[in-house]
Amino acid sequence: xxxxxxxxxxxxxxxxxxxxxxxxxxxxxxxxxxxxxxxxxxxxxxxxxxxxxxxxxxxxxxxxxxxxxxxxxxxxxxxxxxxxxxxxxxxxxxxxxxxxxxxxxxxxxx
Amino acid sequence: xxxxxxxxxxxxxxxxxxxxxxxxxxxxxxxxxxxxxxxxxxxxxxxxxxxxxxxxxxxxxxxxxxxxxxxxxxxxxxxxxxxxxxxxxxxxxxxxxxxxxxxxxxxxxxxxxxxxx
Numbered sequence: 001x002x003x004x005x006x007x008x009x010x011x012x013x014x015x016x017x018x019x020x021x022x023x024x025x026x027x028x029x030x031x032x033x034x035x036x037x038x039x040x041x042x043x044x045x046x047x048x049x050x051x052x053x054x055x056x057x058x059x060x061x062x063x064x065x066x067x068x069x070x071x072x073x074x075x076x077x078x079x080x081x082x083x084x085x086x087x088x089x090x091x092x093x094x095x096x097x098x099x100x101x102x103x104x105x106x107x108x109x110x
Numbered sequence: 111x112x113x114x115x116x117x118x119x120x121x122x123x124x125x126x127x128x129x130x131x132x133x134x135x136x137x138x139x140x141x142x143x144x145x146x147x148x149x150x151x152x153x154x155x156x157x158x159x160x161x162x163x164x165x166x167x168x169x170x171x172x173x174x175x176x177x178x179x180x181x182x183x184x185x186x187x188x189x190x191x192x193x194x195x196x197x198x199x200x201x202x203x204x205x206x207x208x209x210x211x212x213x214x215x216x217x218x219x220x221x222x223x224x225x226x227x
Contacts, residue, residue: 001171003154036213038155045204045220046155051213089155093211097168099145099157 004029004090004102011108012080020105022073022090028100030071034093037066037075041086050075077107085109112137114205114218124227128192132205132218139163139186143208146179146190148201149220156201160208161188195225 005023012018022029022037029035035053038046048057050066053073063078073092077084090102118130132144145160159169161179169177173192181188192199202222206214 034212038214045217046214047217048213048215051209051215057215091155091157091213096171097211098170099211101155101157104154 001094001098001100004092004100006088006090006102006105008103009106009108011110012077013110014080014082016080017076017078018080018107019074019076020088020090020107022075022092022102024071024073024092024094024100026071028092028094029068029073031095032093033068035066035068035073036091037064038089038091039084039086040089046089080109082109112207112216114207114216116203116205116218116221118221118223120222121224121226122195124196124225125194128190128195128199128223128225130190130203130205130221130223132188132190134186134188134207137216139181139183139188143210144181144188145206145208145214147204147206147214148199149204150198150201158190158192158203197225197227199223200225 010018037050039049040046053068054066065076088105094100113135115133122128140163146158161167161181176193178191202220204220205218207216
């Protein structure tokens, strides 16, 4: 069970947008719309920011958006703010009743 | 706001069994799925397994032979036991609420467990 593939890092200036990809297979991302995204600040627990590919939990700013095409899901953070600097992880339901997480992406606000 | 809190030994000797408990407060443990997720230092998240209120479980295939997750609804707690630990099991262990194969919406603060030789 391999981790979903994410770029190790991404960056952008305040106010800009950054998009993070999450590539899986037809056994996980490609076959199910159960992709979620988590934001993790250093030393803190992950926080759910997107579920079911593109839905936002209550309280999550609409600067965060999600999408999916084929085996690849994406998270876009628009209007970057200093507090968006964090690690981001995708997660998908996978065939045979398991979850698989992405490898993680460190977002830096320049 | 539901809260989860991990507890247990922070240091376990190699070859022994890691045991953690998650206590759920400000909400009921009944009718939900509950998960354990870990994160080795400096690395990514890894799903370990989950338990339902009824006691039914699902485990990560690569850990299945060493894991036991149980639940105690009367005390609003669920637990993880991982046997025959090695240094590779050193990680921050999180408990979380599982929305049934969809997402994890409530998380504990995490607990670092170090396996010593």
